[in-house]
Amino acid sequence: MAHQAHAYHMVDPSPWPLTGAIAALLMTSGLAIWFHFHSTTLMTLGLILLLLTMYQWWRDIIREGTFQGHHTPPVQKGLRYGMILFITSEVFFFLGFFWAFYHSSLAPTPELGGCWPPTGITPLDPFEVPLLNTAVLLASGVTVTWAHHSIMEGERKQAIQSLALTILLGLYFTALQAMEYYEAPFTIADGVYGSTFFVATGFHGLHVIIGSTFLAVCLLRQIQYHFTSEHHFGFEAAAWYWHFVDVVWLFLYVSIYWWGS
Amino acid sequence: MFRAALRLSVSGARSLTRSRPQYTASVAARSYSHGKQETDEEFDARWVTYFNKPDIDAWELRKGMNTLIGYDLVPEPKILEAALRACRRLNDLASAIRILEAVKDKSGPHKEIYPYVLQELQPTLNELGIPTPEELGINKA
Numbered sequence: 008m009a010h011q012a013h014a015y016h017m018v019d020p021s022p023w024p025l026t027g028a029i030a031a032l033l034m035t036s037g038l039a040i041w042f043h044f045h046s047t048t049l050m051t052l053g054l055i056l057l058l059l060t061m062y063q064w065w066r067d068i069i070r071e072g073t074f075q076g077h078h079t080p081p082v083q084k085g086l087r088y089g090m091i092l093f094i095t096s097e098v099f100f101f102l103g104f105f106w107a108f109y110h111s112s113l114a115p116t117p118e119l120g121g122c123w124p125p126t127g128i129t130p131l132d133p134f135e136v137p138l139l140n141t142a143v144l145l146a147s148g149v150t151v152t153w154a155h156h157s158i159m160e161g162e163r164k165q166a167i168q169s170l171a172l173t174i175l176l177g178l179y180f181t182a183l184q185a186m187e188y189y190e191a192p193f194t195i196a197d198g199v200y201g202s203t204f205f206v207a208t209g210f211h212g213l214h215v216i217i218g219s220t221f222l223a224v225c226l227l228r229q230i231q232y233h234f235t236s237e238h239h240f241g242f243e244a245a246a247w248y249w250h251f252v253d254v255v256w257l258f259l260y261v262s263i264y265w266w267g268s
Numbered sequence: 269m270f271r272a273a274l275r276l277s278v279s280g281a282r283s284l285t286r287s288r289p290q291y292t293a294s295v296a297a298r299s300y301s302h303g304k305q306e307t308d309e310e311f312d313a314r315w316v317t318y319f320n321k322p323d324i325d326a327w328e329l330r331k332g333m334n335t336l337i338g339y340d341l342v343p344e345p346k347i348l349e350a351a352l353r354a355c356r357r358l359n360d361l362a363s364a365i366r367i368l369e370a371v372k373d374k375s376g377p378h379k380e381i382y383p384y385v386l387q388e389l390q391p392t393l394n395e396l397g398i399p400t401p402e403e404l405g406i407n408k409a
Contacts, residue, residue: 114330117362121330121370 016077023064030056065224069241073233083240090244094251097214101255104210105262108203112267119198123267128200129192130268136187137264140180144253147176151222151246158229161236170226173249177219184212204263211255218252221245286384312344319350322357329354333367342374342381345388352389356396364398365406372401 011017030053037050072078078086112123120126131137150173157166188205195205225242228234234242298305306314318324318332333351336343343351348367355364368386375381386393386400393400401407 110327114327114334116330117360117366121333121363121366123334 014079014081016071016079016082018071021064021067023060023067026056027060027064030054030060069228069233072241073228078238078240083238086240086244090247094247097251101207101210101258104203104207105258108207108263108267111199111203116199119200123200125198125200128197130200131187131191131264133260133264133268136183137260140183141256141260143176143180143183144256147173147180148250148253150176151249155242155246158234158239158242159236163229166229166234167226170222170229174219174222174226177215177222177249181212181215181219184208184215207259207263211252211259214252214255218245218249221248286380286387289378289380289384312347315343315347316350319347319354321354324354324357326358326360329358329360329363333363333370337370337374342371342385345385348385348389349392352392352396352398355398361398364396365401365404368398369401369407372407 033049033053033056035053037047037053040049041047115121115123115125124130150169154166154169154173157163157169193201193204195201195209222245225234225245228241233239315332315336319329321328324332329351336347336351348371351367352364355361355367371385372382392398
């Protein structure tokens with residue numbers, strides 16, 4: 008056929024799913040090799056392959072959508088569903104860690120002194136850097152919304168400025184949190200307090216870095232005129248993800264930092 | 269129920285057995301603006317029932333104790349007895365002794381409460397073989 012008689016996107020054959028799967032295999036088996044034989048080569052190889060896969064796969068999606076016009080309304084709807092489902096799965100991911108936290112903190116064991124925070128743990132003051140971090144992320148939620156409206160209204164310069172500011176706030180959060188990690192009087196090895204604290208906030212921090220990267224890609228695309236005032240789903244997906252990261256932080260702050268102190 | 273009291277009157281001369289410390293029991297654990305207010309007896313009965321659950325698990329024991337100790341009161345000996353028996357069913361001697369430490373801590377400045385509670389619990393402590401922190405020498409930090 009010379010052209011398709013439907014609005015959907017029949018994707019061209021692509022090697023990236025295969026390279027992604029191979030990367031997953033190399034990273035997982037590489038992890039086992041590292042644990043048992045002290046060599047990080049396989050795992051590093053997997054990591055490089057993963058980064059290459061992500062770069063090339065998403066680059067291809069941008070080409071297909073922005074330059075080749077394959078992202079028709081029904082296709083975009085499918086992408087929206089996909090992003091929503093993905094974020095939902097991430098919500099469940101974090102729910103597990105919150106379950107672990109509440110299980111341990113509502114009924115602290117005798118080994119901890121039967122109290123929470125456990126005996127010997129000096130928790131971080133929730134009204135110092137953690138409160139600043141909360142303000143930073145909330146502000147970034149405002150700036151990303153500003154960016155969205157700027158894009159919708161065709162305000163190119165404002166869109167670039169507000170999106171850049173959002174990313175800077177994200178980086179500021181990451182820097183503050185890194186400093187907190189360094190200065191904290193307890194470590195991940197400090198019983199279940201340390202475990203729940205660093206695993207939950209650690210995965211959150213990773214998601215902040217992922218979200219900031221996603222927004223940075225959007226910034227580059229905005230600068231290169233990829234987005235129109237009507238069609239900018241990549242940005243919307245990044246904004247949804249960013250709001251999700253912000254909400255997770257609010258739960259972390261209230262549960263672990265505030266109630267848990 | 270040993271409530272936080274604005275004024276207290278402790279019974280007179282010390283005798284061989286301690287008399288129950290007297291407190292005005294007019295302050296309830298919660299002061300709701302409307303709705304039925306739980307009486308002291310209902311509160312105690314609820315908590316005794318909680319700890320008397322035959323198949324109570326370790327998490328529920330710890331959760332119950334933490335919630336109970338979070339209230340602005342010292343639990344009645346009958347609640348503590350039910351909790352100690354739950355510890356026995358769960359083979360948790362550490363928590364049993366910790367309960368006694370918590371009673372002393374919750375008493376705050378009212379130093380006569382702890383000896384009174386120990387006196388009331390003595391038969392149970394003997395039956396279950398639970399030593400007090402003082403007997404173990406761990407009451408001094």
